[in-house]
Amino acid sequence: MIIRMILILACSVSGYFIAYHNDWGFPKSLIGLFLGILIAVLVIQIEMAIRKMSLRVIFGGVAGMIIGLFIAFLLAYGLSFVSNIMEKQQVVPWIYALLTGVMGYLGLVLGSKKIEEFNFLAFHPAKESSEYRIMDTSVIIDGRIADICDTGFIDGIMIVPRFVLDELQYIADSSDSMKRTRGRRGLDILNRMQRSNGVTVEIVDQDFPKIKGVDAKLIALAKKMSGKIITNDFNLNKVAELQGIKILNVNELANALKPVVLPGEFMTVKIIKEGKEQGQGVAYLDDGTMIIVDNAQKYLSTNVEVLVTSVLQTTAGRMIFSELKGVSGDKKAFVNVKQ
Numbered sequence: 001m002i003i004r005m006i007l008i009l010a011c012s013v014s015g016y017f018i019a020y021h022n023d024w025g026f027p028k029s030l031i032g033l034f035l036g037i038l039i040a041v042l043v044i045q046i047e048m049a050i051r052k053m054s055l056r057v058i059f060g061g062v063a064g065m066i067i068g069l070f071i072a073f074l075l076a077y078g079l080s081f082v083s084n085i086m087e088k089q090q091v092v093p094w095i096y097a098l099l100t101g102v103m104g105y106l107g108l109v110l111g112s113k114k115i116e117e118f119n120f121l122a123f124h125p126a127k128e129s130s131e132y133r134i135m136d137t138s139v140i141i142d143g144r145i146a147d148i149c150d151t152g153f154i155d156g157i158m159i160v161p162r163f164v165l166d167e168l169q170y171i172a173d174s175s176d177s178m179k180r181t182r183g184r185r186g187l188d189i190l191n192r193m194q195r196s197n198g199v200t201v202e203i204v205d206q207d208f209p210k211i212k213g214v215d216a217k218l219i220a221l222a223k224k225m226s227g228k229i230i231t232n233d234f235n236l237n238k239v240a241e242l243q244g245i246k247i248l249n250v251n252e253l254a255n256a257l258k259p260v261v262l263p264g265e266f267m268t269v270k271i272i273k274e275g276k277e278q279g280q281g282v283a284y285l286d287d288g289t290m291i292i293v294d295n296a297q298k299y300l301s302t303n304v305e306v307l308v309t310s311v312l313q314t315t316a317g318r319m320i321f322s323e324l325k326g327v328s329g330d331k332k333a334f335v336n337v338k339q
Contacts, residue, residue: 004040011036011040012033012034013033013036015037015039019033061112064109064111065107065111068106076096076099131155132157132159132228133156133228134222134228134229135230136231136233137171139233140186141183141185145193146192148253149193152198154198156199157202158193159202159225161207161217165203167214168183168187223243228246228248229245229247230248230250231248231249231250232249262308263308264309265308266306269303271283271293271296271304272301274297275293279295279297280292281299291320296324308321
C-alpha cells in the first residue's frame with residue numbers, strides 16, 4: 001500500500017510539472033496532475049490483474065508482444081518505400097501506429113494463450129497446468145502417495161498449499177499424542193517426497209482469506225491452477241466433483257488394484273478373531289481386506305481353505321460367497337469382503 005501511494009504521488013507530481021513546463025499555466029496544470037493520478041491508478045489495476053496470472057502466461061505474453069512489434073517494424077519498413085509515392089504524407093505515421101497497435105495486441109494475446117503448447121520452459125520443461133497435482137492433508141498423512149510417486153505412476157508437479165502445510169504443523173504440535181504422531185508422519189512424508197526424483201514438490205503461498213475451511217480453499221486453488229486434487233477424503237471427493245474438479249483418489253486406486261477373485265478359485269486365509277455374528281470368524285488378506293467367514297469361529301488361529309462360488313459387487317464393497325473346504329468336510333460359508 002505504501003509503494004502504491006508513492007507511485008500515485010510520483011505520477012501526479014510528474015503530470016503537474018510536465019503540464020506546467022509546457023506553458024499550460026497554473027489552472028490547466030491541474031489537468032496534468034489528474035492525468036498523472038489516472039495513469040497511476042491504471043498501472044495499479046494492471047499490476048493487480050497481472051499478479052493473478054502465472055509466470056508462464058506473463059512470459060508468453062511478453063515474448064509474443066515483442067515478436068508482434070518486430071513484425072510491425074518489418075511491415076513499416078516495407079511500407080516506407082510505398083509512402084514516398086503517397087499523396088498525403090500525414091497519414092503515414094497513423095499507418096505505423098495502426099500496425100504497431102494491431103501486431104502488438106495480437107502478439108500479446110496469442111503469446112499468452114499459446115505458451116502452454118511449447119515444450120521448453122526455463123523452470124519446468126513441458127509441464128502443462130493440467131499436470132499440477134494439489135495434495136490435501138489427509139493424503140499426505142496417509143503416506144501411500146509417496147510410494148505411488150516412487151513407482152513412477154504419478155509424475156509432474158505436486159503442489160502443497162501453505163494452508164495445508166500450516167494444518168500439518170498444527171496437527172504435529174497438538175497436545176493429543178495420536179494427532180501429534182499423524183502430523184509428524186505427514187511432515188516426514190513431505191520430506192521424503194521432496195527427495196524423490198520422480199516428482200517435484202512445490203509449496204505455494206496462495207491463500208483465500210475470505211474462504212473458510214481447508215477443503216473449500218483446495219477447491220478454489222484447483223480451479224485457479226486448473227489442477228487436480230489428490231485425496232482420500234470421501235466428502236472432499238464428492239464436493240470437488242460437483243464443481244468440476246478432477247480428483248485422484250488414493251482409496252479408489254487401491255480398490256482398483258485389489259486382486260480379482262473369480263468363482264471356482266481357492267484361497268487360504270487365517271482366522272484371526274471372532275466375528276460379530278454367532279459362529280463367524282474374521283480373517284484379513286495381505287492388502288488389508290477383511291474377510292468374514294461363517295462357521296469358522298472354532299478355527300481361530302487356524303488356516304482354512306475357501307472355495308469361491310460367486311462374487312457380488314455392491315456399493316459397500318465386494319461380497320464373495322464361498323464354501324469352507326479343507327477343515328472337516330464341505331461346510332457352507334460365505335466371505336464378505338469390505339472396502
